[in-house]
Amino acid sequence: MRKNKLSISHLHWGFPPIVGGVETHLTIILPQMVRLGHRVSLLTGTTEGAKARYKYAGVDIYRIPIMDLNWLYKRGLEGIKDEVYSVFSSFLKKSRPDIIHVHNMHYFSKAHAEAISDLTKQKNIPLILTAHNVWDDLLFLELTHQIDWTHIIAVSHFIKKEIIGIGIDDRKITVIHHGIDQRKFHPEVSTAKMLKKYPRLKNKRIVFHPARIGLAKGCDTSIKAINLVKEKYPDIMLVLAGSKNIIDWGETQQKDIAYLVRLIKHFKLEKNCLIDAYSLEEMKELYAASDICIYPSSSGEPFGLTMLEAMASAKPMIITNSGGMPEIIKDGINGFVIPIRDFELLAAKIKNLLGDKRLRDRLGYTGRQMIESQYTKERVTKDMLSVYNKLL
Known part of the structure; x- marks a missing residue:
């Protein structure tokens, strides 16, 4: 009834x-x-x-x-x-x-x-x-x-x-x-507070990996890719989103973070990576400040809500052909889809987007339109x- x-x-x-x-x-x-x-x-x-x-x-x-x-x-x-x-x-x-x-x-x-x-x-x-x-x-x-x-x-x-x-x-x-709430995530969000808190990000090319930090989320793939991107764009900044308040069944996150910090040091990327726990307001500002968003998951990602947040912020998204993510991100339409763990192709796609603002804008605009009509x-x-x- x-x-x-x-x-x-x-x-x-x-x-x-x-x-x-x-x-x-x-x-x-x-x-x-x-x-x-x-x-x-x-x-x-x-x-x-x-x-x-x-x-x-x-x-x-x-x-x-x-x-x-x-x-x-x-x-x-x-x-x-x-x-x-x-x-x-x-x-x-x-x-x-x-x-x-x-x-x-x-x-x-x-x-x-x-x-x-x-x-x-x-x-x-x-x-x-x-x-x-x-x-x-x-x-x-x-x-x-x-x-x-x-x-x-x-x-x-x-x-x-x-x-x-x-x-x-x-x-x-x-x-x-x-x-998602398309009124909370949008391209016109002010970035002033976030740039004041993180002055390292001013005047940088920002690649944002918004998924919770961990190996399953492909953070190691992102770091390896940025190591290659740095050769052409030394002002590149990879922003990784950590968090203290998570459900950590099996207590794996701290082990993953320790490994990723070692990887950053190995590639001498300390000046090119930012890891912190961000509030919802800071996340919205980071999307708005970024040039590109990436989510190279190495596991069967069921969906990935951060894809929608990036799209609502009119940012191109690079994902892997993992789980349900390709149902949302269409290669060449609102982002790019690459094979799992292919950090070399990820680096190539990042460099392609950084060098072509019209392409970034087109993919980002299409993503925003998809949010307004479907998500x-x-x-x-x-x-x-x-x-x-x-x-x-």
Whole structure:
């Protein structure tokens, strides 16, 4: 039965100040659902400096340690099912949802997936999973298969193909590409504050790698490419986006950063690289200040929200033919697509773009037009609500 106004409960492991693609997606979509008149709640993990209960743009936020993956990784997952069940049951009593929508709960913890599945069956509430990622191990296979998801939203056709590949009925899966707030990311953003904070960037050719720093995101490929670009453009600056507030399951990021710093020193690129943790406002300014954005992921990147942010900022984007990214970036149309780990071709594409402002402007303009027509927060919210209403 279709309802005009819904009570929608979301569950995810993190929310700002935790930084990540899913977290950013939630800050875009959940308030948009509230603006359309729906009652929206989110159960998420605790994090330093965040209250246990508060409102974010009309969204009821509930934070609990047992949803914090960093805490869970250190604690271990044994003996937590009863506590998870109790926490979830209490949350659902408060939120009284018509729809329960979980994000990436087909991985990490079997106890969490089973608890929410049991409760939704008891209450006869549709359980929707958004698969923002896929993994290559038994836990992913088990939770994606054994939990009776009412419907699965895949963030790309790549994700849908991977899920179908493990035996899930394609009629149970809907692809909904992300959308962004095109008013927040745009070419006219002022860069004054950011250039004052980072004077090293003034009058430089800026190549921005906006994805969270790590080897899976291709940061080593970017560094190797900049080493070659420097020969022709000694004023080149590679900006890498680090973050302290992330979900770091397995505690791999600090190891990756240590390796990347050694790589920068090996190539003597200390004056050509900037690594820091940037606020959302600084990220917007970095996009606006950059000449080119790059995301040479070395893994099966499911989507990459930073692609949309770069496009909205009218910047050409260079990506690898990894996962779902080529669904958005079209070679020679709004950016370039290169093979994984091909730092020499990445360097060649960067030099090509730096030497041709008309090409940069054309690719960037096309990307901005694509955002305005296809990748808005209004479109993705409409698509999501359409899925909800089909299940009621």
